[in-house]
Structures are given as C-alpha cells and as structure tokens.
Amino acid sequence: MTMVWNPRTLLVGAALLLPGGAIAETKSAGQLAYETHCVACHMVDSRWVGPSLVKMVETYPDGEVEAFLAWVKNPGKKDPKMIQMPAMSHLPEDVVTDIHNYVVQVTEGKVEKRGRHHFKGFKEPERKLPYVVRSFMPHSSPASILIKLPGDLNACWDTEACRFRYVWSDEKTINTSGRGEPKFGAPPQYRETAPSLWSFADGVKPQFKGYRLIEGYPEFDYAYGAIQIREKVVNGAEPGTVLRQFNLLGVTDGIVMDLTDEGVAMISADAGRLADGKLTLTREEAASFTLNISQP
Amino acid sequence: MKTFLALFLMAASIGMAATPDWWNYYTIEDVPLPETVDHQLGGVDVLSDGRIAACFHSGEVLILDPATGEWTEFARGLQTPLGLVEDDDGALVVMQWAELTRLRDTDGDGVADHYETVFDGFGISGNYHEFAYGPAKDKAGNYYVSLNVASNFAGTFKTVRGPFSQIGLTEETMKSWQELGDEWPKIKAQAGRMYSRVPYRGCVVKITPEGEGSVFAYGFRSPDGIGFDDEGRLWVTDNQGDWRGTSPLYHVEEGGFYGHPASLVWKPGWTRNPLDVPVAELDAMRTRAAGLFPHGELANSPTQPIATIDPEQFGLPRGELIIAEMNQPLFARFLADDVGGALQGTMVPFLQGIELGIGRHRMSFDEAGSLWIGKIHLGWAGDEGLKKVSWNGITPFLVEGVKLLKNGFEISFNQPLGKQLPNLEVSRHTYTYHKEYGSPKIDLQNVDVSGVRVSADRRTMTVALPWIDRGYLYTLTLGETVNHAGAPLMGDVLRYHVVNTVGADAASKSDQPFENLLADADLAAWRPGDKAGRWALTEGVLTRGEIKAGSLNTKEKFQNFDLRFQWKISEGGNSGVIYRINHGRGLEYQLLDDENHVRGKEPLSSSAAIYDIVESVYAPLRQAGEWNTARIVADGNHIEHWLNGVKVLETEFGSADWTERFLKSKNAKVENYGEGGSQIQLQDHSANVHFRNMRIRKLD
Known part of the structure; x- marks a missing residue:
C-alpha cells in the first residue's frame, strides 16, 4: 500500500489518534489557513507543484511578512521550471500573515528533502516501430500525428488539413519543450509548402475520419465531399525512402496535386506526369498511385 | 474470517473511543501496473466482459484480465487521453486532446487497428490548459465531453484548429505572447484569467454515435468530472479558480449557463467581451451549483462523479453520487434534494484517510462491486497508480438523506440513532461570484439551533433553525454520533447548498x-x-x-x-x-x-x-x-x-x-x-x- 506523505494527510492522520472533537483546537489559524489555501501545491519539506515551505522561508524568513504579503497578492515566477502561482489576492492580510507565521514555525529545524516528490517519473521506453502518436508539431496544426518509421525517418501528418507535412531524421529538428509552439531546430529533409494540395479541394475543408494501423503503418482516411481518400505511409524498399500509397474513390475527372516542396529530398510518382512540382493524374491513375520521397 | 476481524476491529475502535475509521468497512489495494507505461491514468472503465480498460498519460490503452493479473496493450499513441467508455459492440471510445476516438479491433487479434475519429469539431489553440474530458454516455448512446478553457499563463500557438474568436485581446497579441516577453504578464489579465478563443472551450458538447456534435451547455472552467446518474441526469464538477469561489457540482441541462463566462463567446449571436459584462448580469444568467465542495476541506479539484450501485455490493444507498478528488484524501457523497423543481443537496465525506492517497481521477465499478480508481497528477498535486476499493460487508452507519425544510433540515439515517443525541453544530456561509481566483468564506456565521426532534424509529432527525438563507452553504456537524449499537456515524459533516428555499407553499x-x-x-x-x-x-x-x-x-x-x-x-x-x-x-x-x-x-x-x-x-x-x-x-x-x-x-x-x-x-x-x-x-x-x-x- 502506498502512503502519500502529504502534510495534510499526515496532520489528519495524527489528529485521528486524538479523541473526537479535539481536531480543531490542535491547529493554529495559520495552519488551518495553510491547509485550506496552500497545501494543494506546497509541502512542508519537499518540492511539489510549488516550492516547499522550507525553501519559501529562505526567501521570507521571520520578519519578512510584508514581502510575503506582496508576493502572495501578486506572484511572479522565481523558478522557470515551475508553474506560476495564481494570485491569492482574495485572502485578507491577517490570514496571509497567519500563514507566514505558520510557515516560519513549521519549518524550524527542517531541511528540504531531495527530489521533487515521490514519483519515480516515467521515461519513454524504446518504442516498437513504426510508432504512430498524436503530438503537437511545428508547421502543422496542433492536431497532428508523428509517424516514427523503422530506420531513422519520421513524418508529420496533419489531421486538420488532412495532409502529409514533412519528413525528417535529425532529432534536433523538432523542439517541443516549454509551453510555446514547437519549432524546427534544423530544416526537415522534405516539406510540402503548397497552400492547397489537391486541385479538387477548392476551399473545401476536408473531413478527417481516422486511421487504420496495418502492420503498424498508418493508413489515413479522409474525404473532400464525395471524394474519399486513403493514404498509407510506409517505408520504401530503399533505405531512407518514404512511400505514400493513395487510393481515391469518387474522382470524376483528372486531378492535379501541388507537391511544391522545400528541402533536400526528392519526390517521384509511379503514375501520372510530375513537372514543376505538380503531379497530373487521369481519373483512372488517381484511383491508386504511390509517391516516393527519397534522400539525395 | 474477514468479517469477524472487521467486527473485532470495529468493536476495538469503539472501545478505545478512537475517531471512526473507514477501513473497518472497506479495504483498499494497489493494482500492479506494467513498467512500460506512465502510471498516470486518464481513464478507467470496467468492460462488459469483466476486464478492466485503462488509458495512460503515455498514450496507451491497456486491458487487464483480473483473473490472471495480466495487462495487454489495446491501443497506443493517444494524446493526453482523459477518459474512456465501452460501446455496446465492444469498441472503446476515448477522449483525447484533439478528438473523440473510437478504437476498434476489426481482425479479432485483441489489439485495436482502427482509430476512428468520432468527433474533432472543436478548437485547439495550443494552450497547455485545453484538456478535453469525458466521454459520459447517455442511454441513447450519445457522448458528452467537456472542454477546458485556456490559461493566461500562456497565449496560443500561431497555428490553431478552429476559428479564432475576435472577442478580446487581438488574435495577433494572443499568438505572439512569447515574442512579447515581459510584456505578456502585464497584459495577460485582458485575456481573462482563463479564456476561450477557439470553439467550444468551456462548453459541454453532445456528440451523437454518428459523430454529430453540438454545444449542450456553457459556462465551465476545468470540468474534469462528467457523468450520468441512474436517472439519466448529467452531472459535471468544476475546479475552484476564477469565477469559482469554491469547486462546484452542477446538474447540467441543455442550453444552461454554469457561471464561467469565457465560453459565452460561442453562444449564437453573442458579441460582447465576457469580461465586460456586469457581474450582476452574469449572476442572473447562471445556474447555481447543486453542491459545493468547500476549498481545502472537501475538495480542491473534484473529478469524476459516479452513481452508486446496489447497496448489497458497496454498502452505500442507491441513487447517490460518489465524487473523487485530486488534492484531499477523501471522497464526497452527494445526496440530492429536489426543491422547487431544482436539484440541490448535501456533500458528505466518504472514505476519508491517508490510505486513500490523493490524485483520484477516474472510477468504475466492477461486477463484484469493487471500485477501481485511476490516479493522475499532470504536474499538479495528485498521485499515480490504480487502486481498488472493496466493501467488506459491514454496513457503516450513514446519513442517507438530507431534506431541506422551510425552517430547517430533516436528516435521515440508515440505522437508528443511539440514545445520545448528536453534538450538533450548524454554521452557514457563502462565496463571492467574481472574476478573481477563488473566494474566502463570506458571511460565515454560526446558526443557533431552535430545536431537534428525533422520530419514533430514531431514523430521522429534524433540525429546526430560525430561518434558512438562500444562496448559502449550510454546514451541519454531527459530533460524536453513534447508532443504537454504538457504532459511529461515518461521514458526520453535512454540507447542504441552499439554492431554493422551501416555502409554506399553501x-x-x-x-x-x-x-x-x-x-x-x-x-x-x-x-x-x-x-x-x-x-x-x-x-x-x-x-x-x-x-x-x-x-x-x-x-x-x-x-x-x-x-x-x-x-x-x-x-x-x-x-x-x-x-x-x-x-x-x-x-x-x-x-x-x-x-x-x-x-x-x-x-x-x-x-x-x-x-x-x-x-x-x-x-x-x-x-x-x-x-x-x-x-x-x-x-x-x-x-x-x-x-x-x-x-x-x-x-x-x-x-x-x-x-x-x-x-x-x-x-x-x-x-x-x-x-x-x-x-x-x-x-x-x-x-x-x-x-x-x-x-x-x-x-x-
């Protein structure tokens, strides 16, 4: 059985041993206020959501109640790795003063324990590839999918625009730390840049219907009105190549795909005519074709 | 043997006059989890075949065979899944950051191979606080999900999903918050402490089985808990913060507005900045909470409400809700009271104690009546792991119902009260409805009890008060209460939220x-x-x-x-x-x-x-x-x-x-x-x- 050494629970635990009714008398006003307003984030002697009371008292020792009051009313951020504390300006000054008294008293003689809290922390295991995972990605909508292919290639597929975005192999390419938008550290090998991929799109928003995993590889399913598209992303036979296998239903005329791209990789098609970054396909060719992205 | 031991323990605890211990009635055990997943559970659901499905913060759905204790992977690669339910045909429906997804095993190998998008017609701004909770499922098979608003500790991404509401700070400002550096903290209040700039943040959305979505209700902040009761009523919990003096429980009905104004921008025809609307006007629009959790006492961040099951299985009466909580080592039971056509009622502590730990997020009852509890923290206060709570067959002495009277309360018990009357204390307070974060207790006063009457069968106690104030949370503490056999009352602080009062109603x-x-x-x-x-x-x-x-x-x-x-x-x-x-x-x-x-x-x-x-x-x-x-x-x-x-x-x-x-x-x-x-x-x-x-x- 796991015990959670939260000061709140410890205090209740201790109080439980007392005869009933004695709980309130054993706690100071400051302790009660701390348990109401602070304990969710601040533990006595270890880091939690916010710093411990032991750490806090280093900045706001006995006598520094004015600075403590100012901080509580309008907190900033001392540790960039922690979340910012919400302002507690609704608390009357005497309550905050009581809390400060309690912080000073309860931390006397205590040192901060090492480690953030009792969780072991989770390390991403080695994933069996291909691995398809939803993620925030740069230069794509926040509803994107990362495809980690066997070998060292990765691809980004955007479920909002319903399109393949780019391919990269360098880990440094994607920076997802912090709360900001993910960024490219280095340009990807291949990235499609045309505002609209399909000639029939005509401003119509595609409908994303999900994906199937076939031997672990994703086959995306989406539609533009009556046109149904399946797009499977797999490794090519040659190392360093990515294939996109398309099946279109409901195409009534020839179509053009605008495959304008940037990056060092090359794209080729097993059907139609590819010129100036545009792939022209007849109605019959559009039913089933494959694009091949290969390294130089 | 277990029963005998528990009886002995109970007798021992009474003999020693110790404070009541829930673990005389319930046991809790840890359920081992594989090391390959993050032990934070976004969702847990007991499947119709008795197996346990759980989704994890690292993106997997695993299924446990309780007979063998073996976990198998059903799905992977999900983004912050925060709840799952089973469809009638065995598919699992999971709410993740970007969509409601139906996971199907089409080839019968026990692993999902079809990740079908049921509904993705809501916005994502990239803000770190835009959690998506649910689904709860009604009897007709519709899903209900609740969407967290964004936090002004960050702005939005430049690329967002969904139309960007033009109400409030300019879109350009919201999107360039990082470039603004130290300027952002100075202006972020103008965004609203929690804000809604992409659809339907702060709303409950109803989704048909076929995937048609529509806004069901407005006015939420961090509505982590969403669930139906036995009578098909929808309940949603929310977290203390801006516009939330303390954490509430709402009975949610279609078209309602539940107090947090950010989501009003998605109401058809709405054009005003919610921050500019006078508080009195918002106050007039909002539906009051059916129940309140005093902050730091009963809950800081309440999570899922779940309906109680057969009393023979879990020891609690049917028709109640049990509500989990992230920060405090206790549950709340909610006892509803219908007054003037509106549901309001009482929160009663349940299963209090350090053994329970914190971080309780999602729950599901199995066929034998055990409650499976998944834990999470997401970097806030919370915990990890999967727990199982089982009733040991001894019914605790409980308050079964609290009914508001014109001038008092009628408290009913599941067993006769002992000779000694409870040491009764009554107080009442309220909270301020405002844009600031939380609220102190306002106008906290002790209430003199005019009289107490116990029914002939000693199962009902009527507490007469001079009058009842509408809009107040009444706290009735029943100190040192025991039943006819001397067993202690389990859960002796009753917190009744008076939304409507009872008239003479001649x-x-x-x-x-x-x-x-x-x-x-x-x-x-x-x-x-x-x-x-x-x-x-x-x-x-x-x-x-x-x-x-x-x-x-x-x-x-x-x-x-x-x-x-x-x-x-x-x-x-x-x-x-x-x-x-x-x-x-x-x-x-x-x-x-x-x-x-x-x-x-x-x-x-x-x-x-x-x-x-x-x-x-x-x-x-x-x-x-x-x-x-x-x-x-x-x-x-x-x-x-x-x-x-x-x-x-x-x-x-x-x-x-x-x-x-x-x-x-x-x-x-x-x-x-x-x-x-x-x-x-x-x-x-x-x-x-x-x-x-x-x-x-x-x-x-």
Missing part, C-alpha cells in the same frame, strides 16, 4: 380552481372604466394600446392568491403587476427590460422584484419582446415571486427584514401599505406590455 395545496382572467374578448374580468378600447385582447394576448391607456384593474379583489401569467415587454420597457393596494400603492411585481432600462441596473427595480422593497435573487429573464412566465403567490404574510420556472423571491410581509426594507422604500409613508386585499392592477408605464395565459386561484 399555493400548491389549494384545491380551488384557477380562473382565467383573459377568457372573454370584452375583458369581462376587468373594470370597465379602465379599458374602453385602450387595452386590447386579441387571440388571448392582452396588449396595452399605443396611446396612454392607463392602468387596468380587475373587478374582483384578491388578498390571498396564486396568480400565474406570461408577459413580454418592448425594448427598454417598464410595467408591473400591483396587488394589495392601499391609497393607490401596493406590492408591485416589477416587469422590466432589465438589459435596456436604467432601472434594470438596480436589483430593487429589476424584473420580478417587489419594487423598491425586495430584490429577486436571480432572474433568468428573457430578452425584450420574448415571453416570460411569472407567478405571484400571496398567502397571508408569505409572498413569492417566480420567473421562468424559478422561485426568485420569497419574503415574509411584516417580518423584521421586511420592515427594515419597507422603511427605506418610497412607500414608507403609505398607510396600511400592503395590508388587506385589493383589485390586481396591470400598470401602464408607457411601455408596450403584453400578457397572456393569466390565471388566478384564491387561497383564502
């Missing part, structure tokens, strides 16, 4: 028939001198003429009555229904276009008030030109005003409170004001006012 007991005051085209029920073509009745609708019509009075006098009618008024209009008139002045049910009339800013002169004497507590008033339903009950000294199905005012004529208010009013010098019966008057205050369905019943 009105509903009367068997006199209603008289239709608008039955005759020639307005036979009304004084002939008044009408002369100036008020017109057409197809049941009474309309004040365009010219100065003068007020219209009934022929008959009424003193004690129940009057029901519908009314609408022109933009900026003012009118009233006046009764118990002396010297030309009486009690006036104010009719006003609150939004556009200057008097609508003052509670004492807003719609449904007794003009200048008693304000209505909150008035879900419709816009000018739309019909409102009203009701006036005048029964002796007891006066009630109702508006659109809600009792918005209740007062006792002649009470100390009444007298104080009356002496400050414009009528203070009117002799015998409000005494005796009189004709009922429809006021001509120069506005185009309309009435229909006007019926009256005498209560004499």
Whole structure:
C-alpha cells in the first residue's frame, strides 16, 4: 500500500489518534489557513507543484511578512521550471500573515528533502516501430500525428488539413519543450509548402475520419465531399525512402496535386506526369498511385 | 474470517473511543501496473466482459484480465487521453486532446487497428490548459465531453484548429505572447484569467454515435468530472479558480449557463467581451451549483462523479453520487434534494484517510462491486497508480438523506440513532461570484439551533433553525454520533447548498380552481372604466394600446392568491403587476427590460422584484419582446415571486427584514401599505406590455 506523505494527510492522520472533537483546537489559524489555501501545491519539506515551505522561508524568513504579503497578492515566477502561482489576492492580510507565521514555525529545524516528490517519473521506453502518436508539431496544426518509421525517418501528418507535412531524421529538428509552439531546430529533409494540395479541394475543408494501423503503418482516411481518400505511409524498399500509397474513390475527372516542396529530398510518382512540382493524374491513375520521397 | 476481524476491529475502535475509521468497512489495494507505461491514468472503465480498460498519460490503452493479473496493450499513441467508455459492440471510445476516438479491433487479434475519429469539431489553440474530458454516455448512446478553457499563463500557438474568436485581446497579441516577453504578464489579465478563443472551450458538447456534435451547455472552467446518474441526469464538477469561489457540482441541462463566462463567446449571436459584462448580469444568467465542495476541506479539484450501485455490493444507498478528488484524501457523497423543481443537496465525506492517497481521477465499478480508481497528477498535486476499493460487508452507519425544510433540515439515517443525541453544530456561509481566483468564506456565521426532534424509529432527525438563507452553504456537524449499537456515524459533516428555499407553499395545496382572467374578448374580468378600447385582447394576448391607456384593474379583489401569467415587454420597457393596494400603492411585481432600462441596473427595480422593497435573487429573464412566465403567490404574510420556472423571491410581509426594507422604500409613508386585499392592477408605464395565459386561484 502506498502512503502519500502529504502534510495534510499526515496532520489528519495524527489528529485521528486524538479523541473526537479535539481536531480543531490542535491547529493554529495559520495552519488551518495553510491547509485550506496552500497545501494543494506546497509541502512542508519537499518540492511539489510549488516550492516547499522550507525553501519559501529562505526567501521570507521571520520578519519578512510584508514581502510575503506582496508576493502572495501578486506572484511572479522565481523558478522557470515551475508553474506560476495564481494570485491569492482574495485572502485578507491577517490570514496571509497567519500563514507566514505558520510557515516560519513549521519549518524550524527542517531541511528540504531531495527530489521533487515521490514519483519515480516515467521515461519513454524504446518504442516498437513504426510508432504512430498524436503530438503537437511545428508547421502543422496542433492536431497532428508523428509517424516514427523503422530506420531513422519520421513524418508529420496533419489531421486538420488532412495532409502529409514533412519528413525528417535529425532529432534536433523538432523542439517541443516549454509551453510555446514547437519549432524546427534544423530544416526537415522534405516539406510540402503548397497552400492547397489537391486541385479538387477548392476551399473545401476536408473531413478527417481516422486511421487504420496495418502492420503498424498508418493508413489515413479522409474525404473532400464525395471524394474519399486513403493514404498509407510506409517505408520504401530503399533505405531512407518514404512511400505514400493513395487510393481515391469518387474522382470524376483528372486531378492535379501541388507537391511544391522545400528541402533536400526528392519526390517521384509511379503514375501520372510530375513537372514543376505538380503531379497530373487521369481519373483512372488517381484511383491508386504511390509517391516516393527519397534522400539525395 | 474477514468479517469477524472487521467486527473485532470495529468493536476495538469503539472501545478505545478512537475517531471512526473507514477501513473497518472497506479495504483498499494497489493494482500492479506494467513498467512500460506512465502510471498516470486518464481513464478507467470496467468492460462488459469483466476486464478492466485503462488509458495512460503515455498514450496507451491497456486491458487487464483480473483473473490472471495480466495487462495487454489495446491501443497506443493517444494524446493526453482523459477518459474512456465501452460501446455496446465492444469498441472503446476515448477522449483525447484533439478528438473523440473510437478504437476498434476489426481482425479479432485483441489489439485495436482502427482509430476512428468520432468527433474533432472543436478548437485547439495550443494552450497547455485545453484538456478535453469525458466521454459520459447517455442511454441513447450519445457522448458528452467537456472542454477546458485556456490559461493566461500562456497565449496560443500561431497555428490553431478552429476559428479564432475576435472577442478580446487581438488574435495577433494572443499568438505572439512569447515574442512579447515581459510584456505578456502585464497584459495577460485582458485575456481573462482563463479564456476561450477557439470553439467550444468551456462548453459541454453532445456528440451523437454518428459523430454529430453540438454545444449542450456553457459556462465551465476545468470540468474534469462528467457523468450520468441512474436517472439519466448529467452531472459535471468544476475546479475552484476564477469565477469559482469554491469547486462546484452542477446538474447540467441543455442550453444552461454554469457561471464561467469565457465560453459565452460561442453562444449564437453573442458579441460582447465576457469580461465586460456586469457581474450582476452574469449572476442572473447562471445556474447555481447543486453542491459545493468547500476549498481545502472537501475538495480542491473534484473529478469524476459516479452513481452508486446496489447497496448489497458497496454498502452505500442507491441513487447517490460518489465524487473523487485530486488534492484531499477523501471522497464526497452527494445526496440530492429536489426543491422547487431544482436539484440541490448535501456533500458528505466518504472514505476519508491517508490510505486513500490523493490524485483520484477516474472510477468504475466492477461486477463484484469493487471500485477501481485511476490516479493522475499532470504536474499538479495528485498521485499515480490504480487502486481498488472493496466493501467488506459491514454496513457503516450513514446519513442517507438530507431534506431541506422551510425552517430547517430533516436528516435521515440508515440505522437508528443511539440514545445520545448528536453534538450538533450548524454554521452557514457563502462565496463571492467574481472574476478573481477563488473566494474566502463570506458571511460565515454560526446558526443557533431552535430545536431537534428525533422520530419514533430514531431514523430521522429534524433540525429546526430560525430561518434558512438562500444562496448559502449550510454546514451541519454531527459530533460524536453513534447508532443504537454504538457504532459511529461515518461521514458526520453535512454540507447542504441552499439554492431554493422551501416555502409554506399553501399555493400548491389549494384545491380551488384557477380562473382565467383573459377568457372573454370584452375583458369581462376587468373594470370597465379602465379599458374602453385602450387595452386590447386579441387571440388571448392582452396588449396595452399605443396611446396612454392607463392602468387596468380587475373587478374582483384578491388578498390571498396564486396568480400565474406570461408577459413580454418592448425594448427598454417598464410595467408591473400591483396587488394589495392601499391609497393607490401596493406590492408591485416589477416587469422590466432589465438589459435596456436604467432601472434594470438596480436589483430593487429589476424584473420580478417587489419594487423598491425586495430584490429577486436571480432572474433568468428573457430578452425584450420574448415571453416570460411569472407567478405571484400571496398567502397571508408569505409572498413569492417566480420567473421562468424559478422561485426568485420569497419574503415574509411584516417580518423584521421586511420592515427594515419597507422603511427605506418610497412607500414608507403609505398607510396600511400592503395590508388587506385589493383589485390586481396591470400598470401602464408607457411601455408596450403584453400578457397572456393569466390565471388566478384564491387561497383564502
């Protein structure tokens, strides 16, 4: 059985041993206020959501109640790795003063324990590839999918625009730390840049219907009105190549795909005519074709 | 053996006069989890075949065979999954950051191979706080999900999903918050502490099995907990913060607004910045919480509500909710009480103790009646792991129900009370509804108990109080309470949120028939001198003429009555229904276009008030030109005003409170004001006012 050494629970635990009714008398006003307003984030002697009371008292020792009051009313951020504390300006000054008294008293003689809290922390295991995972990605909508292919290639597929975005192999390419938008550290090998991929799109928003995993590889399913598209992303036979296998239903005329791209990789098609970054396909060719992205 | 041991422990604990211990009635065990997943559970659901499905923060759905203790992977690669349910055909439906996804195993190998998008028609701004919770499933198979608003500790991504609401700080500012550096903290308050710039953040969204989504309700902040009870009622919990003085539990109905204003931008036709709307107006619009969790005492971040099961399986009565919580080592039971057509009720602590730990997020009952509990922290206060709580067969002594009375509470117990009466203490307080984060307890006062009565079977205790204040949370502490056999009361602090009070309501007991005051085209029920073509009745609708019509009075006098009618008024209009008139002045049910009339800013002169004497507590008033339903009950000294199905005012004529208010009013010098019966008057205050369905019943 796991015990959670939260000061709140410890205090209740201790109080439980007392005869009933004695709980309130054993706690100071400051302790009660701390348990109401602070304990969710601040533990006595270890880091939690916010710093411990032991750490806090280093900045706001006995006598520094004015600075403590100012901080509580309008907190900033001392540790960039922690979340910012919400302002507690609704608390009357005497309550905050009581809390400060309690912080000073309860931390006397205590040192901060090492480690953030009792969780072991989770390390991403080695994933069996291909691995398809939803993620925030740069230069794509926040509803994107990362495809980690066997070998060292990765691809980004955007479920909002319903399109393949780019391919990269360098880990440094994607920076997802912090709360900001993910960024490219280095340009990807291949990235499609045309505002609209399909000639029939005509401003119509595609409908994303999900994906199937076939031997672990994703086959995306989406539609533009009556046109149904399946797009499977797999490794090519040659190392360093990515294939996109398309099946279109409901195409009534020839179509053009605008495959304008940037990056060092090359794209080729097993059907139609590819010129100036545009792939022209007849109605019959559009039913089933494959694009091949290969390294130089 | 287990039962014997527990009995022994219970007896021992009573003998030692120790504080009651829940673990005399329940056991808790840790369920081992594989090391390959993050031990934070976003969701847990007992499947129809008895296996346990859980989704993890690292993106997997795993299924446990409880017989072997073996976990197998069903799905992977999900983004922050925060809940899952099973479809009738065995598919699992998971709410993740970007969509509601149906996971199907189409080839029967036990692993999902089809990740079908059920619904992704809501926005994602990239803000770190836009969690997506649910789904809860109704009996028709519809899913309900709740969408967290964004936090102003960050702005949005430059690339967002969904249209960007143009209400508030400019889109460019919101998207360039990182480039703004130290400027952002200075201006972020203008974004709102928690904000909604992409659809339907702060809303509950209903999604058909086929994937058609529509906004079901507005006004949420961090609505982590969403679930149905046995009667098909939807319950949603939310977290203390801005516009949340303390954490609430809501009974959610279609079209409702539940208090956090950010999501109002998604209401059709809404154009104003929610931060610019006067608090009084938001207060009038919002539905009150059915239950409240005092912050730091009962909950800081409540999570899932789950309906209780057969009492033979888990030891609790049916028809209750159990609500989990992230920060405190206890659960709450919620006992609903229907008052005046609205659900409100009592929170009672359940399963309190450090053994429980914190971080309890999702729950599901298995066939044997054990409660599976998944834990999470997401970097805030919380915990990890999967726990299983089972009842050991000994029924704890419990409060089974709390019913609000006109002047007190009726508390029912599942076992007879012992000879010694509880050491009863009653207090009450409220919270401020405002944009600031949380609220201290406001107006906290001890309430003197007028009397306590215990029923002959000792299963009911009536607590009489001098009066009940609407809008307050009453805390009743039943210290040192034991049953007939000396077992302690488990959960002895009752917290009842009074949204509606109980009237004498002689009105509903009367068997006199209603008289239709608008039955005759020639307005036979009304004084002939008044009408002369100036008020017109057409197809049941009474309309004040365009010219100065003068007020219209009934022929008959009424003193004690129940009057029901519908009314609408022109933009900026003012009118009233006046009764118990002396010297030309009486009690006036104010009719006003609150939004556009200057008097609508003052509670004492807003719609449904007794003009200048008693304000209505909150008035879900419709816009000018739309019909409102009203009701006036005048029964002796007891006066009630109702508006659109809600009792918005209740007062006792002649009470100390009444007298104080009356002496400050414009009528203070009117002799015998409000005494005796009189004709009922429809006021001509120069506005185009309309009435229909006007019926009256005498209560004499």
